[in-house]
Amino acid sequence: MKNKGRFKNGLVPSGLGIMVAAGLLPVNAARALDRENTQTGTVNDMDPDAAISRSIFTRTSVLWSNPQWQEFKRLWRKLDSIGPADGDYSASRLDYEQIDKIRIELDNSQAELMLISDEIGIDSLDIRLLHRLATDRLTLLSYGSVIPLTRMMPPPVSDQTDFLVPQIEARIDTVAFLREEGLISSGEMVTAFRNLRSLVDTYFLLETINYGTRYTDALWSIEWPLDADRILPYLDSTRIAILDDMRDLGEENGEQYAGLLEEFENMEQSITQVRERLPALHDLLLDLELF
Amino acid sequence: MIRPLFVFEVTPRCNLACTYCYNVWKKNGEPSPRELPLNEIGNLADSIQAAHPISVTLTGGEPLLRDDLCSIVRLFQKRGILVGIATNGMLLDRNTAGSLKEAGAGWFEVSVTSVSEERYSDLTGTDGFAAVKQAMLAVVSSGARLTVSHIITSRNYGDSGWVIDLAYAFSADAVALNRFVPGGTGLANRHLLPTLLQLDSGLKSASERSLMSPGMTVYAALPVEDCLLQHSDYTGISFGSCICGAGKWAISPAGDLRVCEQSPHILGNLLESSFEELYRSPFVEEFRSNNRSPDCMSCSSAGVCGGGCRFLR
Numbered sequence: 001m002k003n004k005g006r007f008k009n010g011l012v013p014s015g016l017g018i019m020v021a022a023g024l025l026p027v028n029a030a031r032a033l034d035r036e037n038t039q040t041g042t043v044n045d046m047d048p049d050a051a052i053s054r055s056i057f058t059r060t061s062v063l064w065s066n067p068q069w070q071e072f073k074r075l076w077r078k079l080d081s082i083g084p085a086d087g088d089y090s091a092s093r094l095d096y097e098q099i100d101k102i103r104i105e106l107d108n109s110q111a112e113l114m115l116i117s118d119e120i121g122i123d124s125l126d127i128r129l130l131h132r133l134a135t136d137r138l139t140l141l142s143y144g145s146v147i148p149l150t151r152m153m154p155p156p157v158s159d160q161t162d163f164l165v166p167q168i169e170a171r172i173d174t175v176a177f178l179r180e181e182g183l184i185s186s187g188e189m190v191t192a193f194r195n196l197r198s199l200v201d202t203y204f205l206l207e208t209i210n211y212g213t214r215y216t217d218a219l220w221s222i223e224w225p226l227d228a229d230r231i232l233p234y235l236d237s238t239r240i241a242i243l244d245d246m247r248d249l250g251e252e253n254g255e256q257y258a259g260l261l262e263e264f265e266n267m268e269q270s271i272t273q274v275r276e277r278l279p280a281l282h283d284l285l286l287d288l289e290l291f
Numbered sequence: 292m293i294r295p296l297f298v299f300e301v302t303p304r305c306n307l308a309c310t311y312c313y314n315v316w317k318k319n320g321e322p323s324p325r326e327l328p329l330n331e332i333g334n335l336a337d338s339i340q341a342a343h344p345i346s347v348t349l350t351g352g353e354p355l356l357r358d359d360l361c362s363i364v365r366l367f368q369k370r371g372i373l374v375g376i377a378t379n380g381m382l383l384d385r386n387t388a389g390s391l392k393e394a395g396a397g398w399f400e401v402s403v404t405s406v407s408e409e410r411y412s413d414l415t416g417t418d419g420f421a422a423v424k425q426a427m428l429a430v431v432s433s434g435a436r437l438t439v440s441h442i443i444t445s446r447n448y449g450d451s452g453w454v455i456d457l458a459y460a461f462s463a464d465a466v467a468l469n470r471f472v473p474g475g476t477g478l479a480n481r482h483l484l485p486t487l488l489q490l491d492s493g494l495k496s497a498s499e500r501s502l503m504s505p506g507m508t509v510y511a512a513l514p515v516e517d518c519l520l521q522h523s524d525y526t527g528i529s530f531g532s533c534i535c536g537a538g539k540w541a542i543s544p545a546g547d548l549r550v551c552e553q554s555p556h557i558l559g560n561l562l563e564s565s566f567e568e569l570y571r572s573p574f575v576e577e578f579r580s581n582n583r584s585p586d587c588m589s590c591s592s593a594g595v596c597g598g599g600c601r602f603l604r
Contacts, residue, residue: 087503169507172462174504183406183457188424195431195462199506 037043043140059121059280060287066120071108072130076288077101079137083173089144089166099142106134125277126284129204137167156213156220157206164226171196172289193289197282200229204281208274212267218260219267228278231269239264293538295344295566298377301363302326302352303544307379308416309404310480311442313568315543316351317475324545329359329366334562335546336366342566346373348400350552352544355382365573368395375400377440380426381419388426388433398436400467401426403426405446407455414446427461437463440512443493444471444483452496459504467512468497468528472602474553478486487519494525495499501527517592532597536578540570550578553602 063069079102085093094102110131117124145166172193179189205228213219224235243264246257303316316323327335339347347367354360355378367374376391377400379536381580388399405411411420430437437490439458443451449527470490471483485493495516501509510529517521523531536550544551547557548569556578559569581601587593 027492052332084503085303087499131526169503170503171459171462174456178456178460183453184424184460191432192462197427198431199432199462 059283060291062120063122063287064291066116068109068112068116069120069122071105072113072134073288075106075109076134078102078174079134079141080176080289081143083169084141089140089169090231099138102138103135104137106131122284123277123280125273126281129207129274129277129281130284130288132207133165133168133203135199136161137169138225140165140169149273155222156222157210158225160224160226161203161206164199164206168196168199171199190290193286194282197278197285198228200281200285201278202226202231204274204278205231205271206274208270209267214263219263228275232268232275235264235268235271292567292570293534295342295570296534296539297342297344297347297355297542298539299339299358299542300333300348300349300351301349301354302357302553305352305379306356306381306417307353307419308476309379310414310416310476311471311483312476313472313474313553315475315549315553318478318555321555324543324547326357326544327546329362331546331562333366334361335542336372336566338561339542340366340370340372344372346375348375348377348440348570349396350377353379355387360600361390361450362393364391364396370450373397378402378426379415379419380423381417383426385429385432388429388435392433392435398438398464399426400431400438400440401430402440402442403427403454403457405444405450406457407447407450410450410479411449414444424457424461427463428459431462431578435472437461438465438467438509440461440469441469441497442469443485443490445489446483447486448483448485448489448493449496451493452500455500455504455507455509456495459507463507465508465510466497466501467510468494469513470511470515470600472513472553472600474519474602491514491524494520494528498525498527514596514599515565516596518586518590518596519599522592522595523546530595532595533600550575550604554578 082093110127113120113122113127114124117127126196175184175189177193178184179186185193189202206224209219209224209231219238222238224231242260243252243257246252246254246260251257300314301521303314303326304315305312315321322514346595349360349363354376357363360376374396375395375398380401383399383401390400401423404414405420408418408420411423412418418455427437427439437458438456440449441454448500455466470485471477473481473484477483494511497509501507508529509527510531512531514533515530517530522528539551541549541552541554542561543557546562547561548566549555549557550563556574558572558574561569578601581604584598
């Protein structure tokens with residue numbers, strides 16, 4: 001039932017239209033914004049939805065005319081348009097040439113966005129994480145869920161991120177499918193996409209752990225909670241447990257202890273940095289999906 | 292003793308008129324039970340706490356009709372008891388969901404009867420489908436966990452697969468499928484009982500959609516006998532057994548303990564007696580043993596289905 005040509009035939013109205021439909025932006029504000037192409041609005045600061053809409057607009061209006069971002073969006077939507085074969089994400093619909101073509105285009109797009117990140121106000125970290133998610137989605141749509149067991153060590157928490165990507169993909173597909181079937185309104189679609197944030201946040205944080213974990217140390221074999229809000233506290237309790245054990249063994253002056261201490265500090269810093277970027281990433285994802 | 296799960300009917304009042312409603316006081320001529328005021332619920336919470344429950348689900352009637360629902364949630368939360376809320380969603384907007392979450396409600400169970408406005412209205416007496424969707428979105432926006440409950444009747448069995456899709460699109464954690472069991476208002480509407488073919492159709496479509504919805508659990512909350520419909524035909528659904536009067540208990544708006552929401556029999560009042568005293572009642576043993584036909588005794592699946600729902604016998 002799912003994935004029958006989503007977003008075809010103008011299913012999704014303009015960005016401003018959909019914000020109005022979703023009640024995210026007052027009609028007058030949308031008209032004024034449309035006409036003047038400014039960032040002024042009449043949104044109410046007390047209304048969390050309105051505050052969110054303003055942040056989306058402020059952040060993404062620069063991107064609407066940016067060719068590099070539009071190219072990344074084109075590729076993102078290309079992934080959106082690829083559905084599972086009979087609901088099975090393990091059954092690829094793409095041939096190798098298509099897969100390679102999209103992968104190269106994604107890599108090029110990332111490189112081009114990195115060059116202009118300051119100009120368009122997107123952090124390089126945002127670009128890396130969005131590119132990573134897009135690449136993981138492509139892998140899922142190409143080969144299905146794969147277990148990266150080889151002679152070589154897989155990334156530390158790749159089994160956990162691999163568990164999340166099919167959920168993100170399938171929930172995106174289902175939201176679009178139900179909108180296409182008329183079962184949900186455009187406003188409900190916006191909120192449904194926005195509510196995917198807890199899943200996506202967890203993915204971004206686990207991907208950050210993947211990126212920063214050394215292969216030789218204690219953090220490599222940890223199973224992390226699949227809950228964005230619990231990852232930092234879990235890191236903290238893990239740090240206490242591991243370092244306490246080492247102190248009990250009289251290893252606090254050794255090289256390994258110092259290395260671990262540094263690794264924990266770096267990891268905490270990376271996770272905190274990504275957590276700070278999450279509001280921006282939410283806006284960028286909504287822009288990729290909707291506008 | 293198994294650690295209990297309590298379902299506390301905080302009010303007999305409701306803002307819907309569901310034709311399938313099982314509330315025991317909805318049976319013709321039955322008086323509505325009184326509703327405990329907040330201070331007495333505090334005493335009830337003490338009694339419940341002494342039973343070391345796994346959790347308490349606040350339901351009704353419609354629990355959100357109580358203005359003091361946040362305070363009720365806090366009474367349990369302060370005693371270290373996990374609290375959830377089962378609601379029809381008509382009054383659950385983002386602010387309310389946020390307040391209840393902040394008070395300590397960890398999860399919400401929202402009833403989605405149909406995905407057709409017409410059938411929803413027919414079955415519940417209200418044009419409320421849009422409000423139900425808003426409620427589901429509000430729960431997830433508030434950061435609480437969402438379970439969707441869906442009752443399968445002869446009128447809406449074709450909706451079950453769609454309900455799974457809707458729940459999935461709206462980031463639900465789980466879907467609880469309930470087959471219609473006549474009780475309360477439902478006793479006068481036995482035509483809503485799904486035939487085996489209809490139940491099979493509803494479960495099959497739910498199972499298919501579940502298999503395409505990774506990360507969301509779909510389970511049959513009311514037991515389905517393996518000898519009637521083979522569980523292995525619905526691989527996307529987890530089937531369980533009846534735990535009423537063993538692990539799960541109902542508490543009426545007045546604090547009366549019962550073995551199940553469907554059972555009118557009162558074991559006693561938790562404001563006057565402890566749970567430990569009441570659960571030893573001979574009625575409980577009688578209820579628990581009255582679940583199997585002779586054929587069940589030799590069936591290898593008896594442990595899985597438990598003989599089915601006692602109120603369908």
